[in-house]
Amino acid sequence: MRYKFLALPLVFVSCLAQAQDASLLAGAMRVDQNEDDTSFAVALGYTHHINKYLSVSADYLNEGHPKLHHRDGLGAQLWLRTPVPERGWSFAAGFGPYYYFDTTTGNGSFTDYRNEHGWGQLMSLSAKYHLASNVYLETRLAHTHGITSHDTTMLLFGAGYELGSQPRAIRLQNAEKGDNTLMLLAGRSIVNSFKSETATSYGVEYRRTVNPNVEWSVILMSEGKVDAAERKGVSGQVWLLRPFTERTVLEMGFGAYAMRDQLDRTDANDERESHVAPIASIGMRYRINDTWRAQLTWSRVITNYERDSDVFMLGAGVAF
Template sequence: MTRDSVNTRYKFLALPLVFVSCLAQAQDASLLAGGMRLDQDKDDTSFAVALGYTHHINKYVSVSADYLNEGHPRQHHRDGLGSQLWLHTAFPTRGWSVAAGFGPYYYFDTNTGNGTLADYRNDHGWGQLMSVSLKYHLASSAYLETRLSHTHGITSHDTTMLLFGAGYELRNLPRGIRLQNAERGDKLLMLLAGRSIVNSLASETAASYGLEYRRTVNPNVEWSVILMSEGKVDAAERKGVSGQVWLLRPFTERTVLEMGFGAYAMRDQLDRKDPKAERENHVAPIASIGMRYRISDSLRAQLTWSRVITSYERDSDVFMLGAGVAF
């Protein structure tokens, strides 16, 4: 795969997720966990986790944005972002519903490039995600779910996942409450700290730090600039600045769910032990999922996960916990 084709695919990565989020606000959120199996090697199994946001177009059709972690089978660490169109029975106030979904899946696969743990690579590409689901709806606006999902059309391996979990139907909060969390013209300044994890098979970690400035466009959209240091991992060190656009959905009166996508301009030193090694400049896509909590009129707390998507085998996950002021 050439660098140009990889970069082109990065650009298209945002399209299904932005389309899902812009179509209308998500109507429920779900968290599922279970196990996965490689279709090519049925003895190779691992864990699996799925996080989903779903909007109901009508009582028989829905569309979702999904994050999947397909676990750690032998010589592979893979996860991805998908979007599915669902056909389902009408949702009862209390009782059962069934559904089937299908859509595109953009995966991130860390694997052994030449068969050794030290020589890894980060592969990215498109596949298909298909699912069948059985839900039991509770009177409390929550539901229990069993889901069977399958990834297909991926070069390295197809997988089948059996997942169990729960979801919660999001309420349409009054405009006044939504404006307390995000009103046009609001500004946020956040101090961030957490951990960065290199997407290698050894998953090296380091302390990460950041300073974030945000500006609210409307109660559903924000933009941000983040100065970030991913810390020092073995002989490597990376820092830079990212700009992202965020789509927001109120979860409770004080909590907002967030999805962001943008670009990350970074300066990377891959070998600090070599005095002759030059620092490299790169620009890479960055995708984020987060949650923000309104402590008071002026204080906010925030938790975010960001995926840095590189073209030179240096993907990373950055988990940040932040606190700051609104002004």
């Protein structure tokens, strides 16, 4: 049951490959079961217009930090919308599945935590004002429902950009020099606990281009040392790409992460444990010239033994 979310990133990725809109929203969140329990909220979305009245979106939602919960998740929504004008208002209503990651507690305090995963529903109402350029301003009311711990309601404000259709020549240009990329990576890993312990992470990535919209990669990665714990391993991911400009590509990856985890390095009898966990990533790559590339990625490691983590990596490498 825990890994039924495998289907959701595939929907998410398919949307990204054809996305026409990208948006970033932020605002406030309220726990429905306790109106005094409030926090921030952030939403990142990609939308593909099916026709004049229908759209599908893929969304990352961070529901903030209400008491004893740090929750975020991935959603996919089907939208019924009004036609988009060259300038002016458009309105939409969306509904779809939501797979969440919740850092919560089992004993009513911050001294202990667990990582819960599960399904709910995400529903939204949106009002956009389209400017003369490709930019629009958006107000969105979003609601998560059907989650064991609590439902939430969010009021979000932000902006989006209409990506439009990238000519095939631009898509080819982003991958024209070399089918291979070798990248050195470094950044920070964050444990999904109430303390959010951090460590220095680093890695080496080999990536192979299948076509202008699809790549696969192998990444050797160390998540660093957090207190007495240390984890490293190798991940394999399939990536879907969406050119954003002539030099910039948005990307999403999904795959598996085989790791060796030592939870207590101070204990000589504590042997490293082997695990295989799903990993999902969102990133952006910049083509400096025909040879050099720069890359920024965020990856979520999704475990079944209370060791979820976020890994942020900045990289530079060569295409050949």
